[in-house]
Amino acid sequence: MTARTSNDTAREIPEATVARLPVYLRALSTLSEAGTTVCSSEDLAAAAGVNSAKLRKDLSYLGSYGTRGVGYDVDYLRYQIAREMGATRDWPVVIVGIGNLGHALANYSGFRSRGFRVVALLDADGQRHGEVVAGVVVRAFDDLRSIVREHGVAIGVIATPAAAAQDVADQMVDAGITSILNFAPTVLSVGPHVAVSKVDLSKELQVLAYHEQRKATQEPA
Amino acid sequence: MTARTSNDTAREIPEATVARLPVYLRALSTLSEAGTTVCSSEDLAAAAGVNSAKLRKDLSYLGSYGTRGVGYDVDYLRYQIAREMGATRDWPVVIVGIGNLGHALANYSGFRSRGFRVVALLDADGQRHGEVVAGVVVRAFDDLRSIVREHGVAIGVIATPAAAAQDVADQMVDAGITSILNFAPTVLSVGPHVAVSKVDLSKELQVLAYHEQRKATQEPA
DNA sequence: GTGATTTTGTTCTCCTGTTCACAAACTCCT
DNA sequence: AGGAGTTTGTGAACAGGAGAACAAAATCAC
Numbered sequence: 001m002t003a004r005t006s007n008d009t010a011r012e013i014p015e016a017t018v019a020r021l022p023v024y025l026r027a028l029s030t031l032s033e034a035g036t037t038v039c040s041s042e043d044l045a046a047a048a049g050v051n052s053a054k055l056r057k058d059l060s061y062l063g064s065y066g067t068r069g070v071g072y073d074v075d076y077l078r079y080q081i082a083r084e085m086g087a088t089r090d091w092p093v094v095i096v097g098i099g100n101l102g103h104a105l106a107n108y109s110g111f112r113s114r115g116f117r118v119v120a121l122l123d124a125d126g127q128r129h130g131e132v133v134a135g136v137v138v139r140a141f142d143d144l145r146s147i148v149r150e151h152g153v154a155i156g157v158i159a160t161p162a163a164a165a166q167d168v169a170d171q172m173v174d175a176g177i178t179s180i181l182n183f184a185p186t187v188l189s190v191g192p193h194v195a196v197s198k199v200d201l202s203k204e205l206q207v208l209a210y211h212e213q214r215k216a217t218q219e220p221a
Numbered sequence: 222m223t224a225r226t227s228n229d230t231a232r233e234i235p236e237a238t239v240a241r242l243p244v245y246l247r248a249l250s251t252l253s254e255a256g257t258t259v260c261s262s263e264d265l266a267a268a269a270g271v272n273s274a275k276l277r278k279d280l281s282y283l284g285s286y287g288t289r290g291v292g293y294d295v296d297y298l299r300y301q302i303a304r305e306m307g308a309t310r311d312w313p314v315v316i317v318g319i320g321n322l323g324h325a326l327a328n329y330s331g332f333r334s335r336g337f338r339v340v341a342l343l344d345a346d347g348q349r350h351g352e353v354v355a356g357v358v359v360r361a362f363d364d365l366r367s368i369v370r371e372h373g374v375a376i377g378v379i380a381t382p383a384a385a386a387q388d389v390a391d392q393m394v395d396a397g398i399t400s401i402l403n404f405a406p407t408v409l410s411v412g413p414h415v416a417v418s419k420v421d422l423s424k425e426l427q428v429l430a431y432h433e434q435r436k437a438t439q440e441p442a
Numbered sequence: 443g444t445g446a447t448t449t450t451g452t453t454c455t456c457c458t459g460t461t462c463a464c465a466a467a468c469t470c471c472t
Numbered sequence: 473a474g475g476a477g478t479t480t481g482t483g484a485a486c487a488g489g490a491g492a493a494c495a496a497a498a499t500c501a502c
Contacts, residue, residue: 014488015488016490017489018428018431019424019428021431022424022427022428023421026406026407026421040449041449047408048408049408049410051491053491053492054489054491056449056451057452057490057491059450059451060450060452064450066449066450066451067449067497068449068450068498068499069447069498069499069500071448085430085434091433093426100324100328101325103324103325104320104321107321108322108422110406110423111422114427116423154433155430155433178433181425185331187268187270195432195433197425197429198425199422200243201326201329201331202243202331202332202335203240203244204418205314205376205378205418206243206246206307206308207239208401209306209337209376209400210305210307211400211416212399212416261479261480262479262480272461274461274462274463275460277481278459278460278481278482280480281482287480288467289468289469289478289479290469290480291468291469291480292478292480
């Protein structure tokens with residue numbers, strides 16, 4: 001009996017690869033919905049917007065899920081990536097700050113379809129309590145601790161103004177949350193065992209503007 | 222007369238550095254609002270959440286704007302970075318797709334304060350036309366071309382469902398837009414002279430879930 | 443069964459980005 | 473003025489990721 005692709009050892013998947021796996025997952029879903037059952041690395045790379053050599057190398061970190069001369073079974077590969085990413089599990093999530101962005105996030109179907117379940121919406125503003133957004137009642141921020149305990153929440157999303165973000169983060173960590181996705185435009189400081197990821201809505205726009213400006217000043221012809 | 226720091230030559234700023242400049246800009250604004258007039262690379266690095274050596278190297282690509290033994294003048298450095306990034310200019314922007322996310326983006330103050338001015342909100346749904354969001358009237362998608370011409374729009378934001386995104390992108394390019402920020406969960410294909418940047422709201426969450434899962438399976442003790 | 447063809451998985455090389463470490467340059471104190 | 477103490481800017485070593493190229497392994501035609 002050979003070792004197969006069973007993964008007792010902690011295979012180190014490079015961070016850059018991990019960041020691309022969600023993209024592959026999305027591309028595979030699209031292919032699957034279009035009725036494609038098998039695809040080559042070339043096909044999938046095109047659908048994901050990357051180089052095919054890079055795609056194959058990325059997938060090789062997970063194991064050998066393709067067949068030489070044939071390609072990849074779309075649904076099988078999709079399942080394997082989803083399992084590796086933890087997308088086959090159910091991840092209870094708390095969103096704090098139900099302004100415009102919080103609304104958008106609560107209603108975002110991409111969360112639910114990727115295994116994320118919004119178990120609570122919290123806001124410091126008492127005016128909002130009781131309001132129902134995306135089928136979930138907005139509750140007081142003070143309920144955080146009990147909600148985290150009750151549902152075993154590990155992941156919190158911050159969609160508050162910048163001024164409130166650090167305090168929210170502190171209380172999230174205190175309540176037992178170990179991963180935070182921060183949409184507020186501020187740098188959070190947390191303990192070393194807490195993972196923080198940041199999405200800056202205007203950052204990408206600024207990078208685009210930079211390149212626009214360069215184009216303009218570079219070719220004055 | 223020496224050459225000073227005048228920048229006739231096209232200094233190549235590494236992409237990784239460009240991506241961090243908006244973060245430094247934000248940190249400098251925060252410091253400035255707090256009344257800080259001078260800061261060391263250590264201070265600014267802490268505020269921006271990066272290593273101080275990296276910060277100094279990043280800034281060195283722009284020029285020598287610090288003073289040894291002293292540090293950086295907050296407002297002066299802020300202006301220099303802003304100028305380099307094109308944030309001292311006015312950038313007219315069009316947002317297409319006024320759902321939850323489009324609403325949030327239209328209301329996002331971070332755009333305006335970084336030099337971006339939303340000149341039009343467009344939606345394919347006739348029901349929404351005439352609605353006023355963030356002081357701007359929602360108009361028909363067909364008006365795109367004339368708006369781009371009139372305001373000299375170079376940057377477009379796509380906040381539509383995935384299914385509509387490619388068509389919107391095609392028409393944006395056709396209308397003369399050369400930079401696109403895509404919030405729709407799909408890979409856009411455009412010509413080589415068009416810059417596309419993508420923000421995937423659920424991607425970061427998936428990466429966090431991956432690390433959570435690893436933590437859980439790694440330490441079963 | 444054998445050879446031609448396809449496509450994966452992987453090795454090797456190159457390049458970008460990060461970090462260290464230190465000389466250069468400035469201020470402050472005496 | 474001169475020395476002690478700071479802090480920047482940068483050269484050099486190091487790490488990590490990207491892409492080319494190819495061997496291994498599968499299918500297909502006959």
